[in-house]
Amino acid sequence: MTVDDAMRERRDRFEGGALFIGPEGLEGLSVSSRMSSPRPHHHRTLVATMTFGEMFATRIRARHLHAERSPDRLDDPYSGYAQLGFVLSGRMRIEQAGRQNAIAPGAVSLLAGSLPFRTRIDEEAESIQLYVPLRLMRAHGYAPESWAGLTWDVTPSAVALHEILRTVTSGTNPVPATSATHVGHALRELALAVLHEAADRVHAEYDARAMYRERARAVIADRFADPSFDVAALAEELRVSPRYLHALFHGEDLTAGAQLRATRIRHAATLLAGVRTRDLTVAEIARLSGFGGDDQFARAFRRAHGITPSQYRAQHRSAAY
Structure with a gap:
């Protein structure tokens, strides 16, 4: 060759x-x-x-x-x-x-x-x-x-x-x-x-990066409902720079920011479809899911599911009956 x-x-x-x-x-x-x-x-x-x-x-x-x-x-x-x-x-x-x-x-x-x-x-x-x-x-x-x-x-x-x-x-x-x-x-x-x-060093660093990714996911799961929590706050919580946080998720399916958004959308979808949460308004669900406003929530939800939060709720209610 x-x-x-x-x-x-x-x-x-x-x-x-x-x-x-x-x-x-x-x-x-x-x-x-x-x-x-x-x-x-x-x-x-x-x-x-x-x-x-x-x-x-x-x-x-x-x-x-x-x-x-x-x-x-x-x-x-x-x-x-x-x-x-x-x-x-x-x-x-x-x-x-x-x-x-x-x-x-x-x-x-x-x-x-x-x-x-x-x-x-x-x-x-x-x-x-x-x-x-x-x-x-x-x-x-x-x-x-x-x-x-x-x-x-x-x-x-x-x-x-x-x-x-x-x-x-x-x-x-x-x-x-x-x-x-x-x-x-x-x-x-x-x-x-x-x-x-040099492989031992690379493997050690890879293991450290995997550990940081797991910690990042755990922090997101714990703090996603706080509307002020963002990627900069996540980096601060992990005591790493935003640049390093971005690199941690290089090659993963989702970036840190995308994982935070996906967690919020997933939680909101659960509340919208839930029987016990049917009395909550869409605005309340947006707030409980970490979104700063109704418009922001509606845009993010439509990008993820192709329909509005209200339409998603209506579909799941009709399916329940």
Whole structure:
């Protein structure tokens, strides 16, 4: 298996090394992500890419460079890869799936090309990214979305991978084409070893996120009837940021806000259809279900059920007789 033609075509401009300077250079760099700079006229990026069988490595030395991979770019070939990254010098920041981390030498990071992300280099930094196929991760039981935006301290396998990548991307000893596949095999095995060694941390964080989701659902069930209770109040109750709360439910069927609305609608529907609650007015049911007003309740209920609360009540009353 080798890097596909669509990916190769997009990367040809970086093969062997290319220098990008100033605002025009930012446009030339904008392949998989939109590039910008807080100081565009001082921006400078040297980038080189090397292909090794099914994977490829990119070495970047950049100054004043911000990158954003937005949702509208997620249908390109890069969406099939994860970036396993090492910083050689300087510092950079990454943000993905609600995680924000600063990376320096001695750490490993992972960005999934299938999800939006941001990276920032405000001064100057040099880094290496190994592009690992997502299907390879999945085939070995690693869900890329669970790893997105994570950083961790280097492990023994990460040290070995770092040294090989540093050597083969240095430009002083180019890897012969006849050896590229063998190097790719070594990189593949080391990348899987890095993931294996870091898996305990990922599983621990995944378990923590699952725990927070359960706590969020419990708090919603307890406080949904309070009209002033919203997503910001839920985040405060859990002692997490609204951004992290949003990330907790990424990939779930419902966001935190949608779960709160669904709980209120479900409670209201129970009251509307109940025999013992038939004396309650629609306005009273709206208030008891956590809605701030009749109009808000009517709109939310119609979106969920396709009919008004009064029509829903009438249908269930006629069915009862």
